[in-house]
Amino acid sequence: MSLSQVIFAFVYGICLLSSTQGEFTNGTAYYDYEHNQYYVKCGQLDKGDGSLAYGTFNDTTNTTGWGVLDVKFSGPSKSYEEDLVRMTAAGVMEGILTGERIHQTYLNNFQSFLAGKPQFAARLSEFYMKQNQWTRKMVAGNPDDPFWQGVSLVVAQLDGLLIGYNLKSCQRKTLPTLDLSAMLFLNGMGDILDLQYVLNGTSFPDIEKATPDELRNFFRMSGHCSVLIKALPGFEDIFMSHSTWFDYNSMLRIYKHYNFDLMFQGAAAKAMSFSSYPGMLESLDDFYILGSDMLMLQTTNDIYNQTLYKMVKPESLLAWQRVRVANLMANSGAEWGKIVAKYNSGTYNNQYMVVDRKRISGELLDGTLTVVEQIPGLVMSEDQTAILRAGYWPSYNIPFYETIYNLSGYPMMKKKRGNEESYQLYVRAEIFRRDQSTVTDMKSMMAIMRYNDYLHDKYSNKDPAWSICSRFDLRAKDAFAGGCTDTKITNLEMAKTFSAMAVSGPTTSHGIPVFRWTSAFNDSHIGLPESYNFPFVLMEPTL
Known part of the structure; x- marks a missing residue:
């Protein structure tokens, strides 16, 4: 046989x-x-x-x-x-x-x-x-x-x-x-976010002619997720957190623990725990705790320069496949960046953050944080531990690397949308910069990653979508069932046992009402709870 x-x-x-x-x-x-x-x-x-x-x-x-x-x-x-x-x-x-x-x-x-x-x-x-x-x-x-x-x-x-x-x-x-x-x-759900334009499933707007409001509504959910990696002042602990942004009908969730004792000589991580969805062998969010003593988190960036999509072809490996292989084989952030760059499909173009716990020993040694960004035709990867040593690394759907930012078409879009496309002055950048110092423990980390005080926060400008954990469903105009759908948090000690705290559903921060499926939203939500008011729960392997 x-x-x-x-x-x-x-x-x-x-x-x-x-x-x-x-x-x-x-x-x-x-x-x-x-x-x-x-x-x-x-x-x-x-x-x-x-x-x-x-x-x-x-x-x-x-x-x-x-x-x-x-x-x-x-x-x-x-x-x-x-x-x-x-x-x-x-x-x-x-x-x-x-x-x-x-x-x-x-x-x-x-x-x-x-x-x-x-x-x-x-x-x-x-x-x-x-x-x-x-x-x-x-x-x-x-x-x-x-x-x-x-x-x-x-x-x-x-x-x-x-x-x-x-x-x-x-x-x-x-x-x-x-x-x-x-x-x-x-x-390939994440890859569809780009393939819908490549394969003409969705017509891309004329950026030069479109109004800022038209562009805002078109790209309303293309930015996918908020991340904060927070180091305490004495490096006593590091909190690693991720809040997903997506359509609310995606909130049928499974937290998964894999433990595969492979003979494969290239396996650096035989076990991993991650937030996920039914039928998907990847996180998609992404939030992974890996057996290589590393963690990987991700936020999605937009591609405004449509000429880049000419490089997308099926003779490549999709993002979810490359991520799974990099998670399996890499033993450092630098290795992870090299592996995920192989046979780049140019779809699901993300910023990946790899935290290597092996490089944390009192001090944060070089290689503690590696940041990888992908666009069609290019993957950039560099050590960004120096920034983390200063206290925190935020991520919010705008490229960090200037080359990626420029090639993706952000300068052109910034002329139309202003600070919404600014790495330094985007709303979530401002809120993270202001509030990250309040994080001292797991409870305060939960608070910042679920944060939305749009009625009172000057940076939110009374827009419920402009915060760390967005609520597009609460907009007075152009509301839809989408926004922040979960939060996952781990720290150095919990990561040793593949454990994390996780909550599913839109935020209720600062008295925001609980989300409920009503006749106002006609999205297919088969199998989902009718309302979301769940607490954080501990996720840990049981086998």
Whole structure:
């Protein structure tokens, strides 16, 4: 039996899984070499030699705003070929445990991005399928290259995810079958933010002719997230935090813990914990705690210079794939930047911040903070520890590197929108600069990352979208169901155990009303709670 037969084998199941909201489910994946089939036993966690991977899913969406998934190899892998089999099994476990939530997420995102756009949907599917075929061809053509071996492990997990989802749907007879293009759509969600322009799914405005208000409304949610990395004055602690900005119908969340004891020699991080979504093998936010003693956070930047998109082609690796491989293989921020730059797709163009805890020993040694920024055709990466030594590093959807800022077209947009496109004078830059010194502990870090006092803060100018944790739904004009959807925070001690504090939902800072789904918003929100007023909860691995 060939390796490809093992990885892409037909899968059968011998159990039924209920995913009643709030119910705790678990199971173990195996491989039947005689019949060339994976199978799953539910309701048990088998760590024996015959098992491959096991997992648990605690769906507490309606009580905390999060589901929590743990997936772990049942033992150490003994070869790279076995790595691939176990990674597929890990994907199978995730697909079968979270299948109902995957289907709900697919429906909600389809409505947001593809409904009423059949031509764009066809172009996007074609792009993703070509990219997928190219990726598999490169994996097959470079069997001894550590980088492509890393890519192959991610591909195997994706294959298992699809297998596991469809296994569950076949068992329960209630979930429609999803194909590979559907899983590529979900995992490429961030890349769509750029591909919608590349593939003409959305017409880009004429920046010279558009008014500031027209531009503001068009790019209202293209800026994705707020980050603050805060070092206490004596470096007693460092807090690392991330608040996602996205459409509210994305708030079907799963916090995930992976523990994969790979034989793969290139693996620097065999375990990781991260905020995520059903059906996605990446964070998307991004917020990762890695087994390499590193953390990675991310905010998204805009591309206003549309000529850059001419460099986007399917013969490349998408952002989510490169991030997963860099997270797996890098042992330093500098290595992370080099790996994520390989085969740059020029889609989901972000600022990535990598904190290396190994470089913190009383002092913050060079290499503690590496900042990476990507645009089509260019990835820049440099050590920015010197700035962190001064107390903090903020990130708020405007490029830090002048070269990236200029090539992306920000100077042109700044002439139209003023300080909204200024790295130094953007509203969140001003608020972070003013308030970061108030952070002394976890409670105060929670407060700044959920901060929104738009009615009284002079920098917000009475706009609920102009704060650290935005609420576009509260705007008097041009309101929509979008804004700050969560916050995740960890510190040096918690990161040692892959732990973080996390809250799901729009902020209620300074008496802001709780968000509720009403007739004012017609966004598809299948499976989401009707209102969001959840507390911070502790996230930590259970396996």
